Amino acid sequence: MTGVQEAPVHALLADGTTARIRQAGPADREAVQRLYQEMSPQNLRLRFFTANPASARLAADRVAAGDRPGYRALAAEYDGRLLGLAEYEILPDGGTADISVAVADGWHRRGVATLLLEHLAHAARAAHVTAFSADALAENRDVLRVFHDLGLRVTRHFDGPEVHCTVELTQDETYLSAVESRGRLAGIASLQPLLRPGTVAVIGAGRTPGSVGRAILRNIRNGSRTGRLYAVHPEARSIAGVHACRSVADLPHVPDLAVIAVPAAAVPAAAEECGRARVRALVVVSAGLDTRHSGALLDVCRRHGMRLVGPNCLGLANTEDDVRLDATFAARHPGPGSAGVAVQSAGVGIALLDGLARLGIGVSAFVSLGDKYDVGGNDMLQWWEADGHTDLALLPLESFGNPRAFSRTARRVARSMPVLTVDAGRSEAGRRAAASHTAAAATPAMTRQALFTQAGITATRTLGELLGTAALLHAQPLPRGTKVVVVSNAGGTGVLAADACVDAGLVVPRLPGDLVDELRALLPDGATAGNPVDVTATADAEQLSRCIDHLVRRGPADAVLVSLVPTALATATGEDLVRALTSVHGPLARPLVAVLPAQAARVELLPRAGGGTVPAYSDAEDAARALAHAAARAHWLARLPGAVPELPDVETGRAKDLTAAFLDAEPDGGWLDPRTTALLLGCYGIAQIAWAWARDEDEAVAAAKRLAGPDGRVVMKAYWPGLLHKSERHALHLDLQNASQVRAAHRDLVTRFGDRMTAVVVQPLADRGTELFAGVVQDEVFGPLVVFGLGGTATELLADHAARLAPLTDLDVHDLLTSPRCSPLLFGYAGSPAADLGSLEQLLHRLSRMACDLPELAEADLNPVLAGPRGITTLDARVRLVPRHPRDPYLRRLR
Structure with a gap:
């Protein structure tokens, strides 16, 4: 068995160079021989333990023999040149493979060997290889360092001048973190010419006003650009005051970044010209590329190692002092600041930039991703994490290229800064006709929400809600919990604000008696200090200010919401009341937000005396939702990262054999019969009645x-x-x-x-118990999703389900058990005995493990599962398998 036949892929080396990884074969004889012949005698000796030139011919013959049982060779190449070669040959025991790796002179210490070994390990795992075996000279520190730094467990045995290494191929958290770290550093390096270019060229800027290219050229020129700027035009020598040349090759300096704004049919040729000139990054704003032109554009970028933003995008901007690049056709320059923004839709990008500008929130880097052929949200999160300028990430994306890799990145980045998105595409129509309860429950909205919840992403419903939440997170500390004190100068608006808070999942608690007395002493006669606190329309600015200051400094709540309306009764004007709201000095112990129904803007940031701002909303619902999002973020940050537990008595190998046997008999896949279902579930310790x-x-x-x-x-x-x-x-x-x-x-x-x-x-x-439902569905984009909730015949009617993406941590399982509305039944509702929670936790962990082990598992449907105090019992189970090759979502590769 040679493993899965993978198509060629592109991936980033440590310095950001794009390499092509593919299977090597007979056509590579001359290239392999040249690889070794061009090595220095010292490197040749380190590779073969001898400097004999015949070794090159023998190595080339081995590769030229082609793919054969137990053998695999992978090549790394750049611009048609072979950079490195990695091979394995499976030993007779079937679980171990001998490996070798070689890198061309001039390409050492750029991550070629590491990248090849990652992909070789992926192929070996698919062939059921569990360990690599390699021999090296003890003086060959470079290759020993490569093995050590893979993140896999390595054991060494020294024998004179040689050392024998065994590399275990288990993909644990240490390995995934190492791969993630390498990918992050390589990705950041590859984005340097895109976001911090020294030289920029605009291709397609016309001589007459009104063209997109000319608008971009003008924005770059007028945006205090610090680096060199050129235009490319077949006739003009100058456009909008910028020096122009006939072609990219004629430019006096090779651009780091080229912005292409030519008709769709001309885009691939323009990109090819850039690639031949060694341009390192492209922004393609052109729209309307058909399938042929799209494929040609991406092929050019991959061949020449250029990172690509777009096509069909607004452009990009970086406001750093030593960059100051605005390569967009937006009407105004984004102001400098600390908010990173990445969007797909140009219209959303313009609206978001305008909204941030109105709030006075500046931008660190803005990228309109457009059709996302290459650079995506994951790339931008990694950039913002490391750029030293960003502390707020806004990502209203419509799709995810690799959700599981994105989730790992977002989970890490969200620990250091808020990551906000808009949960677009929440319709459930696409899954209404699903065959099983599991698939019916696993709606697109549920799947996306699972990703957002687990990764700590703040998902809003609308762009306006995103701006309102960004304003609060930008201006205020996080609340410690969900308790809110509502203050108003009109009873009705206070009630509406309290209702909005409760609707958003917040708590409006009664205030303790001593605090009520203290507030009454600060307020005019007739004021009430329960919660809401009604200061009445007769309160003056000083009374209001003292009340707010007291609650912010001493109050028992986690946030203070102040709703104010101008009246003719107060001695203070409406402006005086707002001034009182913003007169609280010093750092705030808890967030303070305002609701000003008379305010024209949906959200504003009001300057505070002594520095800082207070977010003010025209609608209490917006304020409450923003507070709820802030409280959810605080809760997520307060939790320790969960862990995926080890499970005893799991027979992964037997499960894979059962799966393979079924698909051999049913090549198109299908539902397992009850006997095979029981056998498969039994491999994971999931028992039925x-x-x-x-x-x-x-x-x-x-x-x-x-x-x-x-x-x-x-x-x-x-x-x-x-x-x-x-x-x-x-x-x-x-x-x-x-x-x-x-x-x-x-x-x-x-x-x-x-x-x-x-x-x-x-x-x-069966005995009586709470009827539950547990299942798995494999999402083609997001991977396996575990669904749990109320079961029985009404499971779809009541739709009381929660979901999390596998693999499940202990915290994910806790959330699954506590999120459905039926969860009180499991914890002893109204004096009834609690269910066996330990058994339920085990069931969910084992379903998660099965889904991760078996990519062929399309659906698993356990309904009903009876839960009682003495254990759980699965009464009915169905499993559907489909032919599907395993795909490692964490393997480094570009789109």
């Missing part, structure tokens, strides 16, 4: 006699391939108490379903 397979009436009676409990009652279920919802088809009989009832039930099923029914399943009637 006792059951028997009966092919006729007599077998059913015998099974009922054998399985009946103390009360003698059983259940009979019809079976045929593809039968899913037995209750809806009336394909089961409950509470059968004797042999005659069993025979009658069997005859009824045969009469109604005839030859379609291949057998029946007989089970004992």
Whole structure:
């Protein structure tokens, strides 16, 4: 077995260079021989333990023999040149493979060997190899360092001048973190010419006003650009005061970044010209590329190692003092600041930049990703994490290229800065016709929300809500919890604000008696100090200011919301009241937000006396949602990172063999029969209630006699391939108490379903308990999703489910158990006994492990699962397998 035949991919080396990783074969004989012939004698000796030139020919012959059982060779190349070669040959034990790796002179210490070994390990795992074996000279410190730094467990055995290394291929958290770190550093290096270019060229800036290219050229020129700027035009020598040349090759300096704004059909040729000139990055604002032009553009960028933003985008900007680049066609320059912004839609980008400008929130870097052929949200998160200028990340994206890799990055970045997005595309229409309860429950909205929740991303519903939340997170400290004190100068607005807080999931608690007395002493007669605190319309600015200051400094709540309306009764004007609101001095112990219904803007940042700002909203719902998002972020930050537990008695190898055997017999995949389902679930310690397979009436009676409990009652279920919802088809009989009832039930099923029914399943009637539902669905983009909630026949009707992306940590499982509305039933509602939570936790962890082990697992549907104080019992289970090759979401590769 040679493993999965992977298509060529592109990935980044440590210095940001794009390399192509592909399988090597007979056509590479001359290139491999040249690789070794061009090595210095010292490097040749380190590779082969001898400097004999014949070694090059023998190595080339081995690769030229082609792909064969137990052998794999991978090549790394750049611009058609072979940079490195990695090979494995599986040893007779089948679990270990001998490896070798070689890197061309001039390309050492740029990450070639490490990248090749990562991809070689991926191929080896698919061939069921568990360890690499390699021999090296002890003086070959470079290759020993490569093995050590992989992040895999390495053992060494020294034998004179040689050292034997064994590299275990287990993908644990240490390895994933090492791969992630290498990818992050390489990605940041590759974005340097894009976001910090020394020289920029604009291709497609016309001589007449009105073109997109000319607008971009003007914005770059007028934006205090610190580096060199050129235009490329076939005729003009100067455009908008910028020096122009006929072609990229004629420019006096090779651009780091080229902005292409030519007609769609001309984009690939313009990109090719840039690649030949060694341009390192492109921004393509052109729209309307068809499939042919799109493929050609990406191929050019990959061949020449250029990072690409776009096409069909607004451009990009970087406000750093030593860059000051505005390569967009937006109407105004983004102001300098600390908010990183990446969008797909140009319209959303313009609206977001305008909104931030109105709030006075500056931008560190803005990138309009457009159609996202290459650079995406993950790249930008990594950039902002390291740029030293960003402390707020805004990512209203419509799609994710690699959600699981994005989730790991976002989870890390969100620890140091808020990451905000808009949860667009929440419609459930795409999954309404799903075959199983699991797939029906796993809506796009649920899947995206699982990603956001686990990664600590703040997901808002609208762009306006995103701006409102960004304003609060930018200006105020995080609340310690969800308790809010509402202050108003009009009882009705206070009530509306309190309602908005409760609707947003916040708490408006009663204030303690001593605080009530203290507030009354500060306020005019007639004021109430319960919560909401009604200062009345007669309160003056000083009274209001003292009340707010007291609550912010001493109050028991986690946030203070002040709702003010101008009235004709107060001695202070509306401006005086707002001034009182912003007169609180010094650092705030808890967030302070305002609701000003008379305010024209949906959200503003009001300057505070002594520095800082207070976010003011025109609607209490906006203020409450922003506070709720801030409280959720504080809660997420306060939690320790979860851990994926080790599970005993898991038979992964046997499960993979069962999966392979089924798909060999059913190449298109399908639903497993009950017996195979039980075997597969058993590999992961997921037990079902006792059951028997009966092919006729007599077998059913015998099974009922054998399985009946103390009360003698059983259940009979019809079976045929593809039968899913037995209750809806009336394909089961409950509470059968004797042999005659069993025979009658069997005859009824045969009469109604005839030859379609291949057998029946007989089970004992289960004890009472809470009916739950647990399952897995493999999302083509997001990977495996574990779903849990209320089960039984009404599971889809009530839609009381929660979901998390696998692999599940202990915190993820806790969230699954506590998020559904039915969760109080599990913890002993109204004096009833609590369910066996430990068994439920184990069930969810084992489902998660099964989904991660078996990419062929399309759906698993356990419904109902009865949960009681003495344990849990799975009454019905269905599993669907489809042919699917394993794909490592963390393997380094570009789109």
